Amino acid sequence: xxxxxxxxxxxxxxxxxxxxxxxxxxxxxxxxxxxxxxxxxxxxxxxxxxxxxxxxxxxxxxxxxxxxxxxxxxxxxxxxxxxxxxxxxxxxxxxxxxxxxxxxxxxxxxxxxxx
Amino acid sequence: xxxxxxxxxxxxxxxxxxxxxxxxxxxxxxxxxxxxxxxxxxxxxxxxxxxxxxxxxxxxxxxxxxxxxxxxxxxxxxxxxxxxxxxxxxxxxxxxxxxxxxxxxxxxxxxx
Numbered sequence: 001x002x003x004x005x006x007x008x009x010x011x012x013x014x015x016x017x018x019x020x021x022x023x024x025x026x027x028x029x030x031x032x033x034x035x036x037x038x039x040x041x042x043x044x045x046x047x048x049x050x051x052x053x054x055x056x057x058x059x060x061x062x063x064x065x066x067x068x069x070x071x072x073x074x075x076x077x078x079x080x081x082x083x084x085x086x087x088x089x090x091x092x093x094x095x096x097x098x099x100x101x102x103x104x105x106x107x108x109x110x111x112x113x114x115x
Numbered sequence: 116x117x118x119x120x121x122x123x124x125x126x127x128x129x130x131x132x133x134x135x136x137x138x139x140x141x142x143x144x145x146x147x148x149x150x151x152x153x154x155x156x157x158x159x160x161x162x163x164x165x166x167x168x169x170x171x172x173x174x175x176x177x178x179x180x181x182x183x184x185x186x187x188x189x190x191x192x193x194x195x196x197x198x199x200x201x202x203x204x205x206x207x208x209x210x211x212x213x214x215x216x217x218x219x220x221x222x223x224x225x226x227x
Binding site for chain 2: 044101103
């Protein structure tokens with residue numbers, strides 16, 4: 001596609017529920033990144049995929065967070081037993097090769113609100 | 116370890132006057148440095164990046180930034196602000212991996 005797309009654009013859920021957030025990267029981009037942006041802060045790195053594998057998941061805050069990219073394209077970020085503190089904008093980015101210093105192209109984000 | 120500090124959380128300028136958004140970085144390795152802009156309800160857009168080539172980097176929309184290793188700075192400038200420049204700006208540092216560290220952001224307001 002023309003750019004990185006994310007669905008849904010907004011998600012409201014209740015504390016304790018499970019949510020899935022989807023990212024469609026730019027076609028042909030091998031690297032995919034997830035970030036979380038809390039109100040008034042800059043994006044915070046969560047996880048990075050090179051192809052199908054998670055090359056770096058050091059930013060995931062705890063084991064309630066998990067992400068997959070089974071075919072090396074679309075990725076899903078999964079959050080179990082959501083908490084109010086998980087409320088944030090979740091951003092996805094992709095880059096052509098994942099070379100350090102390479103340009104990352106960002107999607108519009110999914111705004112998650114946990115009530 | 117790497118990090119960035121954006122020295123101003125909010126900058127306000129008048130249309131047609133210069134813009135200066137300040138950023139200092141910390142990195143154990145030769146860094147790559149970026150400036151991204153975020154308009155309301157839109158995705159982050161790359162303005163420019165430094166990756167160890169020319170220290171003065173020109174970006175889109177008339178923005179430029181200068182890498183100063185001695186000062187560990189990468190300030191963003193524009194000679195003349197336009198109303199459409201009003202947005203949130205993020206300075207980002209990346210070292211020898213794919214770990215990009217964002218600053219807290221600077222909100223630019225442009226007054227008519």
